[in-house]
Amino acid sequence: MEPIxxxxxxxxxxxxxxxxxxxxxxxxxxALGANVAAVDLNGETLAAALAPLPAERVxxxxxxxxxxxxxxxxxxxxxxxFGAVHGLVNxxxxxxxxxxxxMTDQQxxxxxxxxxxxxxxxxxxxGQHMIARTKGGDTSGGSVVNISSxxxxxxxxxxxNYAAAKAGMLGMTMTTAREWGRYNLRANSICFGVxxxxxxxxxxxxxxRDGMLAQIPLGRWATPQxxxxxxxxxLSDGASYITGQHLAVNGGFHISL
Numbered sequence: 001m002e003p004i005x006x007x008x009x010x011x012x013x014x015x016x017x018x019x020x021x022x023x024x025x026x027x028x029x030x031a032l033g034a035n036v037a038a039v040d041l042n043g044e045t046l047a048a049a050l051a052p053l054p055a056e057r058v059x060x061x062x063x064x065x066x067x068x069x070x071x072x073x074x075x076x077x078x079x080x081x082f083g084a085v086h087g088l089v090n091x092x093x094x095x096x097x098x099x100x101x102x103m104t105d106q107q108x109x110x111x112x113x114x115x116x117x118x119x120x121x122x123x124x125x126x127g128q129h130m131i132a133r134t135k136g137g138d139t140s141g142g143s144v145v146n147i148s149s150x151x152x153x154x155x156x157x158x159x160x161n162y163a164a165a166k167a168g169m170l171g172m173t174m175t176t177a178r179e180w181g182r183y184n185l186r187a188n189s190i191c192f193g194v195x196x197x198x199x200x201x202x203x204x205x206x207x208x209r210d211g212m213l214a215q216i217p218l219g220r221w222a223t224p225q226x227x228x229x230x231x232x233x234x235l236s237d238g239a240s241y242i243t244g245q246h247l248a249v250n251g252g253f254h255i256s257l
Contacts, residue, residue, distance in 0.1 A: 004238040005229075008033030011082040012235060013074060013126060015065050015118070016092030018045035021147065021192070024224035025089055026050070028232050030057050037061055037078040037085070039070075039092070065092040065118035071125035084133060086140060087235045088126040090119035090169070091147045097158045108161045115165035116172070119146060123176060127185065134183040141184035143235045146173050148189040150250055166191075170246055177244030186243035188234045193250025194221050217252035 012029050016022035018040035026036050026049065035057050040046035043062035050058050059081050063070040078085050094114050096107035123144055130142040151159060152166025169189060176187035193216065213219060227249045233239055234247070 005233050005236045006032055006238075007087075007232065007236055010086040010235070011035040011037065011078055011084060012087040012089065013037045013039065013078060013085060013122065014089045014091060015039045015122060018042050018049050021224050021228060022089075022091045023049045024228045025091065025231050026058070027053065028225075028228050029235070030054070032232055032236070034087075034235075035059070035078075035082040037074055037082075039063070039065065039074060041065075041092075064114075065122060066113045068121040068125075071121045075125045075129050079129060084138070084140075085126055085129050085142075087143045087145070088122055089145045089147065089231060089235070090122055092118060093147070095159065095162055097162075099158055100160050103160065111161035112165050112168075115162070116168045119169055119172060123172065123187075127176070127180060130185050131180070131183050134185070139184065141186070141237075141240070143185070143239070144173075144176055144187040145231050145234045146170075146187070146189045147231075148173075148191045148246065150191050150193055150248070150253055153191060153246075173246065174244045181243060186234075186239070188239070188242060188244065189246040190227075190230055190234070191246055191248045191250065192222070192227055193248075193253040215253055216250070220251065222249070222251060 007029055012034050014022055014026050014036055017026045017038035026038050029036050030053050037059040038050055039061040041064055046060055050060055059078055061074045075085055096111050098107055146169045148169045149166040151163040152170055156163045173187050173189040230247055230249045
C-alpha cells in the first residue's frame with residue numbers, strides 16, 4: 001500500500017522558506033521526497049536553513065515575493081533544474097500592526113503587497129507552467145496551498161491590513177480551485193492559529209498569553225513541525241479530491257460550521 005502522504009518526485013516552490021513555518025515546510029517536503037525551490041528575502045537566513053538539506057534537492061532563491069519577474073524566473077529555473085513544478089506554498093508574510101485610525105498608507109500597502117499581491121504573482125507563475133504541462137499530456141496534476149490565518153476569518157484588532165490580506169487569500173484559493181480544476185490542479189488554504197514563530201512573539205508574550213490560551217481548546221501554542229504536516233498532506237496525492245477548502249489548524253481556536 002502506498003503511503004498516504006508522499007511527495008516523491010514532486011517539485012514544490014515554498015515562499016518565506018528561511019525560518020518558521022516556511023523552513024519547516026521545506027524540511028518536511030524534502031523528507032517526503034520532494035525537491036524544493038525555497039524563496040526568502042534574506043539570503044543568509046535562507047542559506048542557513050537549507051544547509052542541512054541535500055544540495056541536489058533544493059534550489060535557493062533570494063528576493064522579494066512582490067517581484068513578479070522573480071516568480072517567473074524561479075519557476076523557469078526550477079523546471080530547468082528539476083524537470084517540472086508540481087506545487088506551490090504561498091507562505092511568505094510580514095506584519096505591520098496599528099489600529100485602523102493610526103495605520104499609515106505604507107503599513108497597509110506593505111502587508112497587502114507581500115501577502116495578497118505576492119501570492120497572486122507566484123500562483124500565476126506556477127499555474128502557467130502547470131496548465132501548460134497538463135495541456136501537454138502530463139496527468140500528474142498539481143497543488144497550491146495558501147497560508148491564510150484565523151485573522152482572515154474573524155478579524156484581528158490592530159491588524160486590519162493583515163486580516164484583509166488573509167481574507168483575500170481565501171477568495172484567491174476558491175477562485176483558483178474553480179478555474180483550474182479542469183486541469184487537475186487543486187488549491188486550498190490553511191488557516192493557522194498561534195504557531196511558535198518569530199511573527200507571533202508579541203501575542204505569545206505576557207500581555208496577551210493568558211487571554212489567547214483561554215480561547216484555544218487544546219490549551220497550547222502549535223509548533224511549526226506539527227502544523228506543516230497538513231500543508232504537505234494538501235500538496236500530496238492523499239488530498240487528490242480536496243480543492244477550494246479552508247482547513248483550520250489552530251487547536252480549536254476558531255470553531256464554526
